[in-house]
Amino acid sequence: MTGFGTAFRLAFRRNRMFYLWWVLSLSVLLPLTVTKYHDLVPAGQEGQLVLAQLVSNPTMRAILGPAFDLSTAGGFTFWRVGTFTAAAVGMMAALGVIRATRAEEEDGRVELVRAGAVSPAAPLAAGIALGLLACTVLGLASALMMAAATPGVAGAIATGLGLMLTGAMFVGVGAVWAQVFPSARTARVWSLGIVLGGLYLARAMVDAPASTPTLDAWRWAMPLDWAALARPYASERWWVFLLPLGVTVILVALAFWLESVRDVGAGLRAASRGAATAAPSLSGAVGLSWRLSRVSIIGWTVGILITAVSMGALSTTVDSAFTDQPQILDMLRKLGGGTQVIRDAFFSAMLAIMATIVTVAGIMLLSRMRSEENDGHSEVMLATATTRWRYALSLLAPAVLLPVVLLVASGVLLPVLQAQQDGSSAVIGTITTASLALIPGIVLVMGFAMLLVGWLPRWYGLAWVVIGWSMVASWVLALFNPPDWLIRLQPWGFLPHLPSDPMRWGAFSLELGLGLAMVVAGLVGFRRRDIAGK
Amino acid sequence: MTTTAIEISNLVKRFGSTTALDGLTMSVPTGQVHGFLGPNGAGKSTTIRVLLGLLRADSGSARLLGGDPWRDAASLHRRLAYVPGDVNLWPNLTGGEAIDIIGRARGGLDKAKRAMLIERFDLDPTKKGRAYSKGNRQKVALVAALASDVELLLLDEPTSGLDPLMEKVFSDVIVSERKDNTTVLLSSHILSEVEQLCDHVSIIREGQIVETGTLDQLRHLHRTRLSATVPDPSVLAALPGVYGLATEGGRTTFEADDDAMSGVLAALARSGATGVTATPPSLEELFLSHYDTHASEKALV
Numbered sequence: 001m002t003g004f005g006t007a008f009r010l011a012f013r014r015n016r017m018f019y020l021w022w023v024l025s026l027s028v029l030l031p032l033t034v035t036k037y038h039d040l041v042p043a044g045q046e047g048q049l050v051l052a053q054l055v056s057n058p059t060m061r062a063i064l065g066p067a068f069d070l071s072t073a074g075g076f077t078f079w080r081v082g083t084f085t086a087a088a089v090g091m092m093a094a095l096g097v098i099r100a101t102r103a104e105e106e107d108g109r110v111e112l113v114r115a116g117a118v119s120p121a122a123p124l125a126a127g128i129a130l131g132l133l134a135c136t137v138l139g140l141a142s143a144l145m146m147a148a149a150t151p152g153v154a155g156a157i158a159t160g161l162g163l164m165l166t167g168a169m170f171v172g173v174g175a176v177w178a179q180v181f182p183s184a185r186t187a188r189v190w191s192l193g194i195v196l197g198g199l200y201l202a203r204a205m206v207d208a209p210a211s212t213p214t215l216d217a218w219r220w221a222m223p224l225d226w227a228a229l230a231r232p233y234a235s236e237r238w239w240v241f242l243l244p245l246g247v248t249v250i251l252v253a254l255a256f257w258l259e260s261v262r263d264v265g266a267g268l269r270a271a272s273r274g275a276a277t278a279a280p281s282l283s284g285a286v287g288l289s290w291r292l293s294r295v296s297i298i299g300w301t302v303g304i305l306i307t308a309v310s311m312g313a314l315s316t317t318v319d320s321a322f323t324d325q326p327q328i329l330d331m332l333r334k335l336g337g338g339t340q341v342i343r344d345a346f347f348s349a350m351l352a353i354m355a356t357i358v359t360v361a362g363i364m365l366l367s368r369m370r371s372e373e374n375d376g377h378s379e380v381m382l383a384t385a386t387t388r389w390r391y392a393l394s395l396l397a398p399a400v401l402l403p404v405v406l407l408v409a410s411g412v413l414l415p416v417l418q419a420q421q422d423g424s425s426a427v428i429g430t431i432t433t434a435s436l437a438l439i440p441g442i443v444l445v446m447g448f449a450m451l452l453v454g455w456l457p458r459w460y461g462l463a464w465v466v467i468g469w470s471m472v473a474s475w476v477l478a479l480f481n482p483p484d485w486l487i488r489l490q491p492w493g494f495l496p497h498l499p500s501d502p503m504r505w506g507a508f509s510l511e512l513g514l515g516l517a518m519v520v521a522g523l524v525g526f527r528r529r530d531i532a533g534k
Numbered sequence: 535m536t537t538t539a540i541e542i543s544n545l546v547k548r549f550g551s552t553t554a555l556d557g558l559t560m561s562v563p564t565g566q567v568h569g570f571l572g573p574n575g576a577g578k579s580t581t582i583r584v585l586l587g588l589l590r591a592d593s594g595s596a597r598l599l600g601g602d603p604w605r606d607a608a609s610l611h612r613r614l615a616y617v618p619g620d621v622n623l624w625p626n627l628t629g630g631e632a633i634d635i636i637g638r639a640r641g642g643l644d645k646a647k648r649a650m651l652i653e654r655f656d657l658d659p660t661k662k663g664r665a666y667s668k669g670n671r672q673k674v675a676l677v678a679a680l681a682s683d684v685e686l687l688l689l690d691e692p693t694s695g696l697d698p699l700m701e702k703v704f705s706d707v708i709v710s711e712r713k714d715n716t717t718v719l720l721s722s723h724i725l726s727e728v729e730q731l732c733d734h735v736s737i738i739r740e741g742q743i744v745e746t747g748t749l750d751q752l753r754h755l756h757r758t759r760l761s762a763t764v765p766d767p768s769v770l771a772a773l774p775g776v777y778g779l780a781t782e783g784g785r786t787t788f789e790a791d792d793d794a795m796s797g798v799l800a801a802l803a804r805s806g807a808t809g810v811t812a813t814p815p816s817l818e819e820l821f822l823s824h825y826d827t828h829a830s831e832k833a834l835v
Contacts, residue, residue: 182664183625273660274627278634288635291627376622380675383586383616383688384639387608531588533579534620 003118007126010113011100018099019134022092026085027138029476030159031145033081037073039481051076058314059346062208063353063475065225069234074146074155078232081476082159086227087200089138089167093131094174094191100127102178102187111264124175124259128252131171139164155233162227165244169223170196172251179258182267189296193303199224205310209317223247285386285394292372293365297402300361304406305413308354312414315346316421347414347431348497354410355438355492356470358403359445363463365399366446369453370460376534388527396450396519403442411435434498440511441491447518454525457532466491538597539564539686539717540585545594547580547741554580556741557594562719562734564685567712569732570721571821577741578721579619582688585719586616599686612641615679619690619721621671623663629674630659636678648681654703668695680707687711687718693727705731725821737821745820756815756823757789760798762807769805773797785809 041047054060055067065083069075101124104110110123143160147153173195177187203222206215219225223244230240262268281287369392372378381391411432419425449463470490477487488494495511496504540562547555555577562568572578583589585598587607596603601610623632630652637643652659655673666674672695679687693701708718708731722728728735729749736746745752757777767786770776775794780787790798802810 271662271665274631274662276628276630276659278631278638282631282635283638284635285639288624288639292624376618376620377624379583379586379588379618380616380636381639382588382607383611383618384636385608385612385641386639528590530590531583533583533588534618534622 001119001122001125003113003116003122004125004129006116007113007118007122008129011123011126011130014104015096015100015130019092019096019130022096023134023138023141026088026092026163027141027145029081029085030077030142031149033077033476034073034146034149036481037076037150041070041076056210057342058208058210058317059349062204062311062314065203065228066207066219068228068231072152072155072233073150074152074159074233077146077150078155078159078162078228082162082232083203083224083228084475086163086166087196087224089135089163090170090173090196090224091192092138093135093167093170094177094196095188096134097127097131097171097174098178098184098187098191100130101175102181103184105265106182106184108265114264121256121259124179124255127178128171128175128255131174132168135164135167135171138167152233154236158230158232158236158238161241162230162232165241165248166224166227168248169244169251172248172255175255176251176258179255179262180268182265182271189299193299197303201307201310205313208314285381285391288381289368289394289398292368293398296361296365297398300358300402301406301409304354304358304361304410307357308410308413309416311350313417315343315415315418343418344499347427348434348500350414351407351411351431351435351438352474352492352497354414354435355407355441356467356474358406358410359442359491360467361406362399362403362442362446363449363467365402366396366449366453366463367460368399369395370457373457373532374534378531379533382531389523392453392523392526396446396523399449400443400446400519403446404439407438407442408432408435430499437496437498437503437508438492440508440515441495443515443519444491444511445515447515447522450522451518451525452522454522454527454529457529537564538562539566539599540568540719541595541597542581542585543595545581545584545596546592547577547584547589548592554741555584555591555594558738558742560736560743560746562717564717565712565715566734567708567718567720567732569728569735570719570738571723571725571728571735572721572738573723576738578738579690580741581738582616582690582719582721585688586611613684614686614688615640615682615684616688617672617675617679617690617692619694621668621675623666623671623674625662625664627663628660629657629663629666629670632663632674633659633678633681637682640682640684643678643681644683647683648677651677651680651707654707655700669697669700672696673700676704680711685717687716687720689718690721691723692720693722693724701727752820753792753815756820757791758795758815759787759789759813760802760810761785761787761813762802762810764802764805764807766805769801770798773801 041050051070055070061067063084064079064081067079070079101110104123113123114120139160139162141160142163143156146159147156150156170191174187174191177190177195178184181187181190199222203224206218206222207225209215219229226240226243229237231237258268278287282291369378372381372395378391382388411434412428415427415431419428445463445466448466449460452460452463470492473487473490473493491511494504494507496502496507538561540560542561543559545555545558546553558577558581570578570581580589584591584596585603587603587605587610590604598610599613603610623629627635633648634643637648651657655677657670657673657677659674661670663671672692676692679689693704696704705727708720711718712731718731720728720732732749734746734748735752736743738744763784764770764781764786767779767781770786770788771779773794774797775791776798777789778787
């Protein structure tokens with residue numbers, strides 16, 4: 001392929017930091033967990049009980065995936081963080097390949113490369129090759145570190161292969177969507193929001209209930225379970241890796257074929273025409289903001305509603321999950337709550353996850369303020385009779401309101417099926433109240449994001465760091481027995497998690513006030529600063 | 535009604551360690567079509583963006599239509615329209631939608647004028663933003679700006695990317711705006727366009743206005759180039775205000791100061807010169823003389 005070398009070096013140069021950070025942070029996750037195994041799972045009878053309790057908990061299975069042999073450090077580690085890490089590798093791979101191909105093309109840089117003596121497919125091949133290389137390096141690094149950290153070389157190799165091939169599939173997914181859509185943003189939404197998010201949700205639905213032959217069969221249709229189904233550290237089944245390998249080959253071939261039948265800069269469909277005049281609703285900053293964000297708003301709403309109802313359905317399986325675990329039922333009864341305690345903990349945990357996820361929607365919506373300014377659109381709008389306040393609010397209001405509304409909607413919808421089973425709607429009231437108590441966390445993060453927009457727009461990425469940190473803090477950090485204040489040091493850490501916690505008005509109002517103050521300070525900054533042009 | 539549309543004095547704007555505007559002073563009376571000339575990076579766009587209240591000046595003052603461009607931004611913007619130098623449209627909105635959004639955000643646009651402009655500029659308003667070529671994006675921005683009845687037009691290199699036919703349409707539209715007493719600030723480095731459209735010109739260099747006036751006044755400061763067949767060129771050498779005398783192949787060429795012109799012409803007539811041509815300095819020469827001398831000064835330092 002003429003020019004592949006040049007295209008690959010260019011892609012490498014432009015994306016090396018992106019991949020470096022992803023690979024570094026993801027490859028240490030499993031080895032770090034392994035070193036904590038003996039703290040988490042005590043030796044002997046006590047450890048057995050801890051494990052049995054973990055595995056029989058549908059919440060854990062929904063979040064973490066199927067468990068096989070948890071008696072070894074390696075097997076436990078793969079269950080505890082393996083499937084989650086594999087999905088994160090998929091996220092890296094899809095984002096990376098879109099970044100190296102469609103995003104470059106959208107900015108007109110692929111045109112420059114293709115005008116040189118390179119074969120038409122070279123830029124795509126370079127983006128795919130770089131993504132596969134990153135997945136391979138990540139898999140290799142994880143395998144080496146696991147082999148060094150815990151016995152079982154075969155398990156370490158299977159772990160590395162699982163991460164690498166799950167990533168490889170998403171190199172394919174990203175490459176295909178990057179051919180279909182002319183905009184990198186749309187390709188990202190389809191790769192992560194619809195394919196990765198959808199597959200993770202489907203996986204959770206299949207993995208959470210107690211095992212049945214039908215569900216076990218369905219599990220084979222879940223690509224994000226394949227790494228676990230190869231059973232690292234639990235008598236490895238190597239042939240399972242043929243599945244992700246096959247999917248990767250098919251998707252990559254599909255991407256190359258799609259690339260060959262479309263024009264540079266275009267998607268698959270010819271650019272459609274639209275209205276010659278703007279609809280009456282499309283008037284001023286508010287109409288524009290809605291028009292720019294409506295697809296994201298509708299997409300997020302549908303996605304969150306489906307997620308809330310389906311994750312909520314898992315609570316109804318709590319009882320059946322414990323029927324074959326009499327010791328645990330007994331222990332819970334002694335604690336005085338029966339399965340009710342587990343159910344409350346389940347809803348609390350789900351709401352905390354939902355709060356983080358819906359805030360991602362808010363940060364994405366507010367990032368419009370950055371992209372609109374960089375693209376020179378803010379300049380055009382602010383050269384009209386639109387005041388800075390009005391302009392900023394037109395983009396800020398949906399970014400704060402959407403996550404708040406979606407969180408409360410989750411609070412209503414998560415327990416719907418439980419209420420049906422109980423024959424009483426009491427649980428809906430309880431969980432909806434619990435969702436209201438988490439709102440200040442959203443306001444705090446969005447306030448911080450607005451503060452960045454107003455004063456340090458180039459540092460907007462810090463808002464993503466806050467969200468990334470709160471995910472790490474709630475998903476991973478708890479494993480390492482860190483001091484309590486460190487676990488709490490995140491937007492939802494100090495808020496009361498009802499109904500398990502009592503209501504704490506102090507924390508609630510303090511955080512809400514702080515968030516609102518940052519929103520106002522951010523708006524003031526935006527009012528005062530220079531607006532960048534194109 | 536103020537008689538001065540734009541009044542800037544001693545404006546300074548810094549970006550970090552670079553000084554984009556370094557004590558810029560200029561004024562544009564109401565109803566004037568004012569050319570704003572300068573090479574890339576001289577500070578034209580920065581000046582316009584300060585006038586739009588997008589950038590905050592570090593010192594100095596600017597008045598726009600009698601108001602403060604920073605404090606009164608939104609209300610002033612009802613009375614003006616702006617065409618940015620680098621037009622970038624919303625990729626998934628059509629050109630027609632973009633025109634309407636910008637127009638409505640300004641406080642409404644004249645539908646008949648919008649239709650007329652779309653036709654004259656031969657623009658397809660149903661295409662999506664990402665599908666337009668550079669020239670067509672420029673047309674969208676021009677229609678959006680010109681379709682409103684405003685007192686002031688701030689145009690930042692408005693014809694970049696337009697083909698010659700469309701440049702002509704643009705010129706015609708500006709000429710009719712001038713008849714309606716609209717003030718126009720036209721930043722450009724296309725000299726013929728400025729020469730054709732503008733009454734007044736300001737030349738900006740490194741954030742300062744280095745020359746301003748009517749085209750005639752500016753030309754006055756510069757020499758006319760003459761060429762003739764002169765039997766005895768030495769009669770010219772003795773005259774005051776004659777420079778660069780040279781004879782080649784029987785043709786004598788030289789430059790003369792405007793106030794020495796009558797003496798020069800009389801001397802030419804007396805000496806029996808034939809085939810006399812006189813070329814007034816073009817804007818191009820004015821421009822080059824400013825930037826060339828500056829470049830060579832720099833080279834010496």
